[in-house]
Amino acid sequence: MITRDQAREGLPIAVEGAGLQQDRRMAPAKRCIQLYGWDSRSNVWHGPDELGLAGVRPQRLEQALKSAPGRSWYGPVSCSIPGEPANRFFAVIHGLADCGVAMIYCDESRTGPVELITIVPAAVRPFLRPDFAFELVSFASFLGSVCGNANLAIIEGITTALGETPPSDSLVFSICTGLWESELDYALSRCVEKIAVAMLDWLEKP
16 A cells, blocks of 8 residues: 555555455444545555544534535644644635535645645445546646646546445545645645545535
């Protein structure tokens, strides 16, 4: 399995084997969130990485999403790691019929999103639009976040992820645009996880 951090180093793509998929089907059902993503710096697709749910939940962000009028929210998101200075991001989040979409900006950035996130809750996977992967990549291309040969690689990665994961898994697809400083990737990764968990709870609860 290629993790998000390993993807920064340009390691090859790895896909789970059939044996592991069979073990998953036999195992007791549990709430899983699988993260897949594209790194525009190394042109590498990575995942799956299971997001942990045991840590401190982003309660403030969850409450902000639940209190937002309509199905959209925008505002600051702060992320910190013990021993490191806090990093402030800005997020634009939309809840759609079959998924949720978020664009993360550096708080001072005027050059476009540093990361795009799409959340597909397990409950709506059966209703996911047939052209989901193509439409997501088209949207990312429209924003100038991906280009060239990356389009086909991302579409193939999303299609494979939808086929190889159990229907009970919620999915997160991220596209790192390369506009964030690589030495601060840990902060952006934490922000992605924080927003993904908050969005999933928001989307699952009408």
